Amino acid sequence: MTTNPPRRALITGASSGIGEAFARELASHGIALVLTARRTDRLEQLAAELRSRHGVEATVAPLDLARPDAVEALVAALDNQHLPIDILINNAGYGVPGYFDESPWQTHADFIQVLMTAPTELSHRLLPGMKARGYGRIVNVASLAGHIPGSAGHTLYGASKAYLIRFSQSLALETLGTGVNVTALCPGFTYSEFHDVSGSRQLVSQMPKFMWMDAPTVVRQGWQAVEAGKAVYVNGRVNGLIKSLFKLMPDALALRLVEKQGRKFRMGGH
Incomplete structure (x- = not known):
């Protein structure tokens, strides 16, 4: 009797945070892994x-x-x-602190490549095989920031996450009935190294504890969401409420609120 080979997952940004949590979650389900990131030592230790x-x-x-x-x-x-x-878990990401014109263009070009072009290209190259085999899961790790107006500083971050949300929605509709599910996962503040890398740790540490979630919880909810075929999933009741409130607000009021809060915190982000 032959047995089917295990499912295999490719996880970008797998060396820490949400990417590492996805690796642990999927491995617990017996799923084979391909782990990618820049830090070889961290990847090898995790593997x-x-x-x-x-x-x-x-x-x-x-x-x-x-x-x-x-x-x-x-x-x-x-x-x-x-x-x-x-x-496919498109998780790799980071933030570029400061105002848009304060960083050289290459810094922004690299950011767009990592957070927008790479996940789009990976999806495009891997989707045909998933459809041919009649099974696939694509999780694009977006952010609550993709659902609210952009704030000053980290100029491209919210824009890139909004793109991932819309891209995921379209791809989810295009793959209906193929066995492929696509989900944009939208966490808010998540305990990880993200804020250390982006240089915002001191600021975001002032946020109340009820605003934070841990990476394993974010990942478990995200995996349940993609298995259930949800095109967009916002983690946590607080984040869901924030998304709903901004959706109901007049644009001008929402932008003023983000501008006021943005002086102290960068809203959303994993």
Whole structure:
């Protein structure tokens, strides 16, 4: 009797935070993993732990998604190693602090490549195989920031997350009936290294504790959402309420509120 091979997931930004939590969650379900990020040592340590704890196959693929050829090279390597991807977690991301014109263009170009172009290209290259096999899951880790007006500073962050939300909605409709589910996961403030990397740790630490969620909870909810076929999922009641309130507000009022709060905090973000 033959047995079907385990599902395999590709997780970007897997070395910490929500990406690492996704690796742990999926490994607990017996799903094979391909882990990619820039920090090879962190990836190898995580892969070894998950192999030992769950007995899953875990492949490490160190990669800088800011390189324009990174996705093409990664997918070619997966094809050469006969590692079909059934589950794509587009999680890699970071923030660029400061006002738009204070950073060189290359900094913004790299940001757009990592947070918008790479997840779009990965989805485009991996989706045909998912459809052909009649099963696929794509989770685009967006943010509550994609549902509210943009704020001063971190200029492209909210815009990139709004893009991922709309992209996910369209792709979810296009894949109806194919066995492929697509979800934009929209956490708010999540305990991770994100705010250390973006330089906003001191500011966001002033936020009340009820605004925060832990990465494993965000991931469990996200996995349940994509399995249920939800095109967009906002984590937590507080974040859901914030999204609803901003949706009901007149645009001018919402923008003024974000401008006032943005002096102290960058709203949303994982």
